[in-house]
Amino acid sequence: MxxxxxxxxxxxxxxxxxxxxxxxxxxxxxxxxxxxxxxxxxxxxxxxxxxxxxxxxxxxxxxxxxxxxxxxxxxxxxxxxxxxxxxDRQPVDGAEAHRQAGIVAAAWTTFDRVAAAAPAELRKGPRGGGRDRDKMVGHVIDADWYYARELGIRVKQLDPADRAAVESLRTQVLEVLRRPSDGSPLADRTWTARYAYRRIAWHALDHAWEMEDRSS
Known part of the structure; x- marks a missing residue:
């Protein structure tokens, strides 16, 4: 079934x-x-x-x-x-928030693992375009910095090579995402918790899978 x-x-x-x-x-x-x-x-x-x-x-x-x-x-x-x-405006209880945040964390882990195994120069797309590995890593980290602002987290823009800063930002994001939510927009902005789970995890995985596809 x-x-x-x-x-x-x-x-x-x-x-x-x-x-x-x-x-x-x-x-x-x-x-x-x-x-x-x-x-x-x-x-x-x-x-x-x-x-x-x-x-x-x-x-x-x-x-x-x-x-x-x-x-x-x-x-x-x-x-x-x-x-x-x-x-996406439905409430999220504590158990579900932890489950969903866990998937976001797993998406980041997947992205990091793929990036560590990928060559520096990736195969170009059908039109000859596409970011190479380091630029793609930087793009994902820049996006996470922007996404964090949607959750009410404000830190200075990150250097992708500063792993401590990257991990600190991710920890702060996960702390927000693990909280129960009544479905209202987070931090008086526009994103709800459910949308935040989806958008953040999708972006990491979309580029992880792109990197895998362009590594061969």
Whole structure:
């Protein structure tokens, strides 16, 4: 028997994102919603080690249940799951907050592991573009610094080579994400806890998987 997979969709004219609500970071895109869901399921074997890193059992198969679809925007079209859904405004109790934050931590661990094994120069994309390893690492860390501000955390911009500073920021982020939430925006800004789990983990994993694909 397949396990239920609650999925949210954001749909723009030329791109759609499908995101697994209970597995933050497991978000994939396609030209249409059906293609996004198909790609999401195709990435299950790549997400399974992330779940295992978080200490969670990962089902062998899933039955997709689309619980909400919203209109995408410019962020969606650009390639970012950028919409906050109504289900993202639901409360999060302490146990769920720890589970979701654990997946975010596992996404960072996965990214770090992939980066450590990747060559400095990555294979170029089909149009000859794409960041090499160190620039990609810097990009992810810069993004995490920005994401932290959405959680009310303000520190000076990070040097990617300063691992102590990077780990300190991540610790502060996880402290916020482990707290129960009533579903309101965090730090009087716009992100809810559920959206923060998804966005932060997705960005780390999206680039980890890109780095893996471009290392061969």
């Amino acid at each position: 397949s396990d239920r997979l609650a999925v949210v969709l954001e749909v723009a004219p030329k791109k759609a994102f499908a995101s697994a609500l209970e597995w933050p970071g497991w978000s994939r895109s396609g030209k249409i919603p059906e293609a996004a869901i198909e790609t999401l399921l195709a990435y299950a074997p790549r997400f399974e080690p992330v779940a295992r890193e978080a200490g969670l059992a990962f089902p062998a198969s899933f039955e997709v249940d689309v619980v909400e679809q919203v209109e995408g925007g410019s962020g969606t079209a650009f390639g970012v799951p950028s919409r906050i859904h109504e289900v």
